[in-house]
Amino acid sequence: MAEAQAxxxxxxxxxxxQFDALFDRIPGLYGVLFSTADGDPVSTRFNADDMQRERLAxxxxxxxxxxxxxxxxxxxxxCDYVIVQSGDGYIVSLRIGKRLLLSAFASKDxxxxxxxxxxxxxxxxxxxxLRRREASNNKGRTGNGQDR
Amino acid sequence: xxxxxxxLFTGPPGVGKTTAIAAISDIEPVSTEMAASGELAERKETTxxxxxxxxxxxxxxxxxxxxxxxxxxxxxxxxRLLMDGAMGLIILLDNSRPEPLADLDMYVxxxxxxxxxxxxxxGVTRTDDYPEPDISTYYQRLSQHDLMLPILDCDVRSxxxxxxxxxxxxxxxxxxxxxxxx
Numbered sequence: 164m165a166e167a168q169a170x171x172x173x174x175x176x177x178x179x180x181q182f183d184a185l186f187d188r189i190p191g192l193y194g195v196l197f198s199t200a201d202g203d204p205v206s207t208r209f210n211a212d213d214m215q216r217e218r219l220a221x222x223x224x225x226x227x228x229x230x231x232x233x234x235x236x237x238x239x240x241x242c243d244y245v246i247v248q249s250g251d252g253y254i255v256s257l258r259i260g261k262r263l264l265l266s267a268f269a270s271k272d273x274x275x276x277x278x279x280x281x282x283x284x285x286x287x288x289x290x291x292x293l294r295r296r297e298a299s300n301n302k303g304r305t306g307n308g309q310d311r
Numbered sequence: 312x313x314x315x316x317x318x319l320f321t322g323p324p325g326v327g328k329t330t331a332i333a334a335i336s337d338i339e340p341v342s343t344e345m346a347a348s349g350e351l352a353e354r355k356e357t358t359x360x361x362x363x364x365x366x367x368x369x370x371x372x373x374x375x376x377x378x379x380x381x382x383x384x385x386x387x388x389x390x391r392l393l394m395d396g397a398m399g400l401i402i403l404l405d406n407s408r409p410e411p412l413a414d415l416d417m418y419v420x421x422x423x424x425x426x427x428x429x430x431x432x433x434g435v436t437r438t439d440d441y442p443e444p445d446i447s448t449y450y451q452r453l454s455q456h457d458l459m460l461p462i463l464d465c466d467v468r469s470x471x472x473x474x475x476x477x478x479x480x481x482x483x484x485x486x487x488x489x490x491x492x493x
Contacts, residue, residue: 199348201358202385221385225361228343232361236341262346 175206177292178263181285182208188281191252191273196266197259198223205263214268223256223266230256244279255282260290315374317396318480320363321422322403323414324382325354326436327467329363331403332377334470335477336365360386362393367477375477390421399480400431403467404449406441412452419456426458430487432480434465434472 178197186192186208193210202224204216230245247254252270255278259265267282320328324347333340343361351358363379378393380386402418404411415433419426435449444452449462461479465472 200345200360201348201351202345202360202381202383203348217385218388221360221383222388224345225343225381225386225389228345228359228361232341232343262348 173296174293177289177296178206181289185267185281185285189267189269189273189278191270192267192278193270194266194268196220196223196264196268198264198266200224200227200258200262200264209268219266220264223264227256227258227264244282246275246279248275253278255279257282257286259286260293263289263293265289314372315376316398317376317378318399318401318477319393319397319422319425320377320379320401320403321390321418322382323405323408323418324351324358325408326382326403326405328379328382328403329359331401331434331467331473332363332365332379334468335367335473336377337368338366340365358382361389384417384421387421394422394425397425397429399429399484400425401476401480402431402433403465404433404435405437406435406444407437411435412444412448415449415452416456419453419458426460430480430484431460432476432483433460433462434467434476435462436465436467438464 182195185195194208194214196207196216196219197205198220199205202221204220207216209216226245226247227242230242234240234242244255244257250271252268253273253275254266254268256264256266265282265286267278269278320331322328329340329342329344341364343359343363344357345360347355347358359379359381361381365377367375367377369375378397380390380393400422402415402422404414408414422431425431433449435446446462446464453460461483463476463479465476467473
């Protein structure tokens with residue numbers, strides 16, 4: 164139990180380490196949400212108090228699931244992003260590996276290309292770090308098992 | 312003239328809504344599955360987070376469109392979206408869950424508008440291994456909501472069971488549409 168909690172905490176640190184980088188890189192960004200693939204919020208940084216993290220996390224999951232299903236139904240390759248564009252700005256949701264999602268909320272003066280590339284880069288960086296961490300944990304467990 | 316009717320399947324996560332629709336759909340069903348997390352991940356690998364969709368094509372050309380909701384209450388906005396235009400509801404309940412009667416309460420309350428404006432039928436799963444609560448207990452619980460709805464034991468993997476549940480729902484709706492005036 165303690166080991167699982169420590170792993171969760173370290174994974175959270177990996178996610179939250181990306182907040183500053185994203186906000187620094189993307190002028191106009193006003194929210195970042197990390198959530199589980201099935202729609203539970205994991206960590207958020209919102210510049211507005213009235214953004215509902217639970218609802219937005221669930222909606223991100225629905226959007227990505229629908230985007231992937233729609234791409235498949237249209238015989239397209241895997242869905243890379245779901246982009247919502249409104250008169251006020253952009254929302255981008257994408258996967259971080261199999262089990263997590265990243266959603267970014269940005270105002271209309273944001274460069275969409277910059278937003279997409281930064282989100283993609285962040286998702287890949289987090290994914291690589293979590294994979295390395297998981298491999299390291301597995302190695303540690305195997306090593307402990309051999310010691311016994 | 313639109314020759315289609317829309318029916319909705321709902322119920323708790325893991326009850327088998329996706330499987331139920333696949334069991335009776337005449338087309339390859341559409342599903343929106345994502346990796347499950349938390350306690351649910353111990354029971355199943357994926358869960359629906361947007362909708363399920365399937366169709367039954369009747370001999371007279373009518374199409375029955377089947378929509379499944381996500382189970383978790385955090386997807387309540389999808390419930391509202393999917394309820395629009397629905398002509399009936401099937402609630403699937405899982406007797407192996409810790410509090411199936413509380414599940415009944417939650418879905419009946421959240422889908423109250425649809426239930427009262429059209430109708431609903433209830434299917435209870437996994438009753439072989441988990442016989443309690445029995446069907447009469449479910450009827451008693453429904454009566455506390457001032458509702459009388461058909462309730463059946465069912466196996467969501469069985470197309471016969473799911474077809475029976477659909478037939479019961481449609482018969483109920485027809486009874487409401489054509490009340491006995493005698």
